[in-house]
Amino acid sequence: MSSSKENNRRNFIKGIGLGSLFLGSVQYGLNANTNKENKKPHYAMIYDQNKCVGCSDCEIACQEINLVPKNQHRLYVEDQTKPDDLQHKKYMRVSCQQCIDSPCTEVCPTGACHKDSITDIVTMDIDKCIGCKYCIVACPYDVRFINERTNAAENCNFCLNTNFAKGKDPACVESCKYDALVFGDLNDETAYINKILDVKDAVRLKPGFGTKPSLRYIPKLKTGVYDE
Amino acid sequence: MNELITYSSGFTEEIGWEWPISVYLLLAGISGGAIIVALLIRFYKNQIENTAVYKSASLVAFVTILLGMVCLVGDLTRPLNFWQILINYNFNSVMSIGVAALMIYIPLSFVAVVFAFADFVKERFSFLTKIVDLLLKFRVVLEGVLFLFAVVICAYTGFLISVLVRFPLLNTSILPALFVISGLSAGTAALCIMAKRVFNENVHSSDMKILHKIEWPIMAIEILFLAMLYISLATGNEAGKIALAAFHEGSWSTVFWVGIVCIGFLLPIILNFSQKEQENSNSIFYISAMCSIVGVLCLRLFIIYAGQTFSV
Numbered sequence: 439m440s441s442s443k444e445n446n447r448r449n450f451i452k453g454i455g456l457g458s459l460f461l462g463s464v465q466y467g468l469n470a471n472t473n474k475e476n477k478k479p480h481y482a483m484i485y486d487q488n489k490c491v492g493c494s495d496c497e498i499a500c501q502e503i504n505l506v507p508k509n510q511h512r513l514y515v516e517d518q519t520k521p522d523d524l525q526h527k528k529y530m531r532v533s534c535q536q537c538i539d540s541p542c543t544e545v546c547p548t549g550a551c552h553k554d555s556i557t558d559i560v561t562m563d564i565d566k567c568i569g570c571k572y573c574i575v576a577c578p579y580d581v582r583f584i585n586e587r588t589n590a591a592e593n594c595n596f597c598l599n600t601n602f603a604k605g606k607d608p609a610c611v612e613s614c615k616y617d618a619l620v621f622g623d624l625n626d627e628t629a630y631i632n633k634i635l636d637v638k639d640a641v642r643l644k645p646g647f648g649t650k651p652s653l654r655y656i657p658k659l660k661t662g663v664y665d666e
Numbered sequence: 667m668n669e670l671i672t673y674s675s676g677f678t679e680e681i682g683w684e685w686p687i688s689v690y691l692l693l694a695g696i697s698g699g700a701i702i703v704a705l706l707i708r709f710y711k712n713q714i715e716n717t718a719v720y721k722s723a724s725l726v727a728f729v730t731i732l733l734g735m736v737c738l739v740g741d742l743t744r745p746l747n748f749w750q751i752l753i754n755y756n757f758n759s760v761m762s763i764g765v766a767a768l769m770i771y772i773p774l775s776f777v778a779v780v781f782a783f784a785d786f787v788k789e790r791f792s793f794l795t796k797i798v799d800l801l802l803k804f805r806v807v808l809e810g811v812l813f814l815f816a817v818v819i820c821a822y823t824g825f826l827i828s829v830l831v832r833f834p835l836l837n838t839s840i841l842p843a844l845f846v847i848s849g850l851s852a853g854t855a856a857l858c859i860m861a862k863r864v865f866n867e868n869v870h871s872s873d874m875k876i877l878h879k880i881e882w883p884i885m886a887i888e889i890l891f892l893a894m895l896y897i898s899l900a901t902g903n904e905a906g907k908i909a910l911a912a913f914h915e916g917s918w919s920t921v922f923w924v925g926i927v928c929i930g931f932l933l934p935i936i937l938n939f940s941q942k943e944q945e946n947s948n949s950i951f952y953i954s955a956m957c958s959i960v961g962v963l964c965l966r967l968f969i970i971y972a973g974q975t976f977s978v
C-alpha cells in the first residue's frame with residue numbers, strides 16, 4: 439500500500455519534471471518563432487529637408503525606372519520657398535507615405551492595393567485594379583493617382599518591382615547627389631537609417647490621421663543667422 | 667492644420683470621385699427608399715394583393731439600381747476589369763461589403779418585380795409557372811430579407827464615403843443616417859410619380875394618403891440631420907471649420923441653398939399650402955415630387971463635390 443503510494447508520488451514528481459521540461463521547450467520554441475516574425479523588415483525612408491536643393495533628379499529617375507507617364511509622378515518635390523524670401527529655399531517631398539495602418543489597402547475592394555507579403559511595402563497588383571479610385575480618395579496624404587498608361591491606381595512603392603527587386607536602393611535615393619534621401623530597414627539595428635534616426639529629429643506628416651507613415655521628414659531648421 | 671512640416675499640394679488636382687458617383691448614390695437611395703416605404707405599407711396593412719404602390723416600388727427599385735450599376739461601372743477607369751470586384755472580396759472595405767449586399771439585393775428586387783406581376787408572368791411565360799409558385803411560397807421571407815437589404819443599400823452608400831478621413835464634411839457619423847432618410851424621401855417621390863403616371867393610382871387612395879403623410883416627417887428629419895451636420899462642423903475643431911466653408915463659399919454653396927434648401931424643401935412646402943382643394947392638382951403633384959428628387963440629387967452632388975473640395 440505505502441510503497442504504491444510512494445510510487446504514485448514519485449511518478450507525479452517525475453511527471454511534473456518532464457512536463458515542465460516539455461512545456462518549457464515548447465514555450466522556447468514559440469518565443470523563437472515570434473522573434474523571427476519580429477524580424478520581418480520594415481522599410482522606411484528619411485527625407486532631409488536641410489539637404490534637398492530641389493534639383494528634381496529624384497523625380498526624373500523615378501519616372502524613368504518605373505515607366506511613369508511623362509506628365510505624371512509617383513513623387514515630386516514641392517517648392518516651398520516663400521516668394522518674399524527667395525534667399526532661403528525650401529523644398530518638400532510629396533509621395534506615398536508607406537503607412538503601417540494604410541487606409542488605401544483597407545478600402546481597396548479587390549485587394550489590388552495591398553502590402554507585399556515579404557517586405558510589407560504598400561504596392562499595387564495592376565491586374566486586379568478596376569480603377570474605382572476608392573484608394574485615391576481614402577488616402578489622407580493625397581499621393582495616389584491613376585496611371586494614364588495602365589488606367590490603374592499607382593503609388594510610390596520604394597521601386598519594389600524595379601530597383602528593389604535587383605537589390606538596389608530606390609531610384610530617387612540612388613540619384614540624389616546631396617544625400618537628402620536615406621532608405622533602409624528599421625528592424626535592422628545596424629542599418630544606416632537607424633543611426634540617423636538616433637541622432638536627428640525626424641517627424642511623420644499629419645500624425646493626427648493615425649496611419650503611422652514609414653516616411654520620416656527632417657524639418658528645415660536653417661534660420662539664416664549666419665548670413666552676411 | 668498647423669503642423670511643423672507638411673506639403674500643400676496633392677496628386678488629385680481635380681476631384682477624385684465625380685458626378686457619376688453622385689448619380690449612383692441618388693439612384694441607390696431611390697431604389698432602397700422606394701422598397702422600404704412600399705414594404706412598410708404592405709407589412710403595416712397586411713396587404714395580400716399587389717397594390718399599385720407595390721408594383722411601382724418593385725419596378726422603380728429594380729430599374730434605378732440597374733441604372734446605378736451603369737453609372738458605377740462607367741465611372742471606373744478600367745470598366746472591363748469589373749469582374750475582379752465580384753470574385754475578390756476585402757471585408758475591411760465598405761465597397762466590398764456594398765458589392766456583396768448588391769449581389770443579394772439586385773436579384774431580390776427582381777424577385778419583387780416577379781411577385782408584383784406574378785399573374786402576368788405566369789400567363790405570358792407559362793414555363794416559368796413552377797419557379798414563380800415556388801418563389802411565392804417564400805414571399806414573406808424574401809420580402810423581409812429584401813427590406814433588410816434595402817436599408818443596408820441606403821446606409822452603405824453613406825458609410826462608403828464617411829470613411830474618407832481627408833474630407834471633414836464626409837467624415838461624419840451623421841452621413842449614413844442622412845443618406846438613409848434622403849433616400850426615403852427621393853424613393854417616396856419616385857414611387858408617387860410611378861404609381862400615378864403608370865398605374866393610374868388615385869392620388870386620394872389610402873396608400874397614396876399614407877405616402878403623402880410620411881413625406882412630411884421624412885423631410886423634417888432630413889432638415890434636422892442637415893442642421894446637425896452643420897452645427898457639428900461649426901462647433902467642431904479646425905477641420906470642421908474648413909468644411910463649414912462649403913456651406914458659404916464657392917459654387918457648391920449655391921447648389922446647397924438653391925438646390926437643397928429652396929427646391930428640395932421650401933418649394934414642395936409652398937406648393938402644398940398654395941394648393942386649393944378643387945383645383946386640378948396634377949401638375950403640382952408631379953412638380954413637388956420632382957422637387958424632392960432634384961433636392962436629393964443636389965444633396966448628393968453637394969456632398970461629393972463640396973466634400974472633396976474642402977479637404978484637410
